Amino acid sequence: MAEFSWIARSPLEKALVVGGYGARGTTAGVSLTEIRNFDLIQVMARRGKAAELAKAAETRFGVTAPNAPNAVRVPDATLIWSGPDQFLVLSKGGIHAMEKLSQAFSQSASLSDQSHARALISVSGGKARSMLAKLSSLDLHPAAFPAGTAAATAVDHTSINLWRGSDRPDGQAVFNLLVFATFAESLWHTMLDAAAEYSVEISHSEALA
Amino acid sequence: MRIVCPFCGERELGEFTYLGDAKSARPAAGASEDEVFDYVYMRDNVAGPMSEYWYHGGGCRAWLKVARNTLTHEISSVEPAAGVGAKQAAR
């Protein structure tokens, strides 16, 4: 019998080249970091069960799950609003993977595993907003899109979930994008083109920000 | 054009898909062929306020009922469809 290896391969594995990209001789205006190997579960309330789901989510996570376009951070997960009566649970290491959550929400919600359906890209840096303005029609001004804001939106005719996480230690805003995996390489190239003039710093990480 | 999604807020047109007239309701199972024919084909070509279905496919995937003036593109109201999210509808 053949020896199989099951190496998980990110949809950006080929396209992402760690290091600098674009304009030289200047400090990077945009940092792009792909976060790899995460668990992502779509939780959708069943009919008439929104309140029940909210209660179950509070029991599970200790916070109120978002019922408006926000992202809520708990120590081991981020709950991201994705539509009316539904949210995504982003986590690592199986703590909130499908089999765990399906028990917690079996009475109130339908769950769908999206862990492999998306790529997660984190955008930060002094020119992050200038670069994102080329992709996104949303107003990302600090006052209009404060930390913790989430949006289900489209970039380049591709659906994404976008949310602003906690600021970097240097105060820079961090924007997180969940993009469908089969679109990821295409969007990645578009992001690089948009950011090139500002100088880009590219990396990947296993850690959720 | 921009549409204020009741869930996502104001968004640009490109996130939405137009379907059309939101006035007529799908006939019940026992309806006659004529009733279904009217539902499928007969539409008023409204010049003025019209109730329309729009899909926020580039956002929260909610189907919306939009009251839009076809002459001015002025939108007077946007409401979610009856079965958006976990909304309980009468059986």
Place this chain on the structure above:
Amino acid sequence: MTSSQPYRLVSGGLIDRAAPLGFRFDGKSFAGFQGDTLASALIANGVKLVGRSFKYHRPRGILTAGSEEPNALVELRSGARREPNTKATTAELYDGLEAASQNRWPSLRHDLMAVNQLFAPIFVAGFYYKTFMWPARFWEAVYEPAIRRAAGLGRAAGVADPDHYDKAWAHCDVLIAGSGPAGLAAALAAGRGGARVILCEEDFALGGRLLADGGMIDGAPAAEWITRTLAELAALPDVRIMTRTTLFGVYDGGTYGALERVNDHLLSPPEHQVRQRLWRIVAKRCVVAAGAIERPIVFAGNDTPGVMMASAMRTYVARYAVTPAKRIALFTNNEDGWRTVETALGAGLQIAAVIDARPDVSAERRALAAKAGFAVLNGSVSGVEGGKDGVRKIAVSLTGGARAEVEADGLAVSGGWNPAVGLTSYHRGRPKWQDDIAAFVPDGAPPGMVAVGAANGAFGLGDCLRQGFAAGAAAAQSAGRSGNAGTSPTADEEAFSLTPLWHVAGKGKAFVDYQHDVTASDIELAQREGFESVEHLKRYTTLGMATDQGKTSNVAGLAIMAALSGKSIPETGTTIYRPPYVPVAIGAFAGHHRDENFHATRLTPSHHWAAEQGAVFVDTGLWKRAQWYPRAGEKDWLESVTREVKAVRSGVGFCDVSTLGKIDVHGPDAGAFLDRVYINTFSNLAVGKARYGLMLREDGIVYDDGTTSRLAEDHYFLTTTTAKAGLVMQHLEFCRQVLFPEFDVQLTSVSDQWAQFSIAGPSARELLKQVVDESEDLSNEGFPFMGAREVALHGGIRARLFRISFSGEMAFEISVPARYGDALVRNLMLAGKPFGVTPYGTEALGVMRIEKGHVAGPELNGTTTAADLGLGKMMSTKKDFIGRVMAGREALVAPDRQVVVGIKPVDKTRRLRSGAHIIPKGETPGPDNDQGYVTSVCFSPVLDQWIGLGLVERGRERIGEIVHAHDPLRGEDYDVELCSPVFYDPDGGRQRG
């Protein structure tokens, strides 16, 4: 530097004499300075002749100093970057600039096409309509090529643009168009009020008319006020000033279009930068401070080089420190024109005379004339003597009838000012007439927009400041900002007096529309022939239809028409205004979306592995799919595809089918919901089973198909075709949210979650056994045809396995979480080595589905019913479903419908082609006996001949009949046999294994 700029003033202007720039025009080298436009630099070098006119090839010079320029259009840059019809008046000078004049041959000075002037009588209004009527066959052969050669001004580059463009969004409370006194005052008030402000200025310098006309604001020279204001604006946190940016359109919902010429002022954009950027700006309020455009007066010879708008003349002198002429005459009908005299005298230039059409020129003006030693003639310019070297003499009709002549080499003309009403009128707004300035002013505006200053017909500096400031403060407030705007800047009031004058009768061509060579007599002809309505006038004469959109000509044209038709100007009215305000390159609208970025691309989980194998990819919607995997020595695609098919039919192969749409259907009512969506029943599907389903549109026509499996009581896994994946999701959401909200069902797209592969062929099970954990029973009993369940793979990965077949072979589809898709293909290759496992592409997939008679896109073509596809029996009679009632309509169940049937050429060596029409044997092809057509074809390795599927009238009743295939497109005619669509293993024994 090969030129000494003889027409450059030694001091003054907003140019940087320490930064000389070299440029070439028509191959000749010249010099200019930083801060010049191409037009001002040409003037500095004494170049008066810059182009030839559109129809008559008349010599033309520079008329204006802005984006309204109709004459001075050049080809800018060279090679792939050559851009025709670029306005010299807005093109910023840079070192190394190359420009060429247009519409002349062999040279600008000696243009042979100028003979057109001799034939001028035939080029009058309606020329095309009258001349190229008949014979009809001459159109394509003679007229059109000739017209195309003669038409147009500049030449396009003819090769791909090497530069990049992009698009961006911006958001603000208050958007301001224009940085003149009104615009800056508006920005100041709105910014101080706490608003997020964006100000767009099409020029590279801020200040608008202040840059040339100066004045005193708050007791200081205008230049000082600009500097102070810009400093204050820069210190405000949310005020963004965008120079080189034209606000060109307003769209619904407070969305505006703006074009930023990011790097047009450089030889080529720096690496990684764009040439131009298209902005979509979302603004709560918009203040239009776009100013006004000075209008010409129509008189004979008014297009002679050296005739220039009065405001442009003083802009060149004051802002660029160049002298368009040595001895200047002014022809004005208003007070403002006299500013040019003041500016010219201030720069030490000679004034030949002022021809003022107003009956009463003020005593101060007369005193100024006396002091400077020039005459003030009360009357009008009736003609200009001169040619390609410019103006020599000016003929004047004095009030009272006498004639006079003025010797001058430049004529400044002011017919008054037209507010720039474009932006305010783009939502079908019609401006209103204002008598005291004899001009159209905005009458309302799109929601959220207001016009101020000259754009609103207020020409005095004090008015501009006050209106701009008030509008800026109000806009900030209505956008919800409550900061204190402080007090408005002030300036002295100025009187504006004008006596309307549009057209002076005289001998010779008098131009209304310079760019399209429309003369006053063309308008007279249009009126004589009944084209009085402004919209007719526009189309009949092409007035205002050139790239300048009639900025200097429209109002004069309709004023002349009004006089001819005995109507007032407001009665005559304006044409509809439409964006864009200035031409915008298609490249800017395309932005990033060109070449490989034309649209987003989707890659399957095995894409990079397939690329390593040398797969040939095909674009399928957004997807790149492996079409076939060529091997060394194979001479064409057919050989590769045939090998792949044979390998599957005799052994085992696999194909990435991840492109199929995949949807999780959850909830207690999932089965009942699917019963409504599909024509067949899914609520009775057992857990662990898959079923083929067909969806109709509500009109009874087939919408989509695919297999759907029940993975749990309340969980179905639905698949769609690749093409309809997104649309089916939208349709299902519509069903869930709108049509059947009573069902407790939840939908999620999982298309990207699963890497899905078809593993097909007699050895498929053996191959799978190598990959799947030993504990899994894959036998026919343990996992029969149409089974669906989760399995464990070697190494701990969980997968979903479906026993479904599209190829007619024993086949499985296996799904693994997408990040393992790449590993799975590599493992399949490894494990399949002993079985000769062969990856196959979409072509082989297609061959096998045709051999098996499965329908796909060409048959699900938006005209076919379930019965047409041979699937009529699937329609349940026990439940309601979408399309049920309409599918029963008479026409959709008619016995003579075209239905799916197999087709094979009688001559087995013959190639069958899609699109060939089916005609009864022995009959002449024609629409009356057209019985259908061939939809899908392939070369069948099994049958060793070309076969196909088709839609043929009563096809199923005619199996065995020989009919005729008529292919007029390819000029082919041959006999074919109608046969069963299932060419291969008709009883299905192979797939059931």
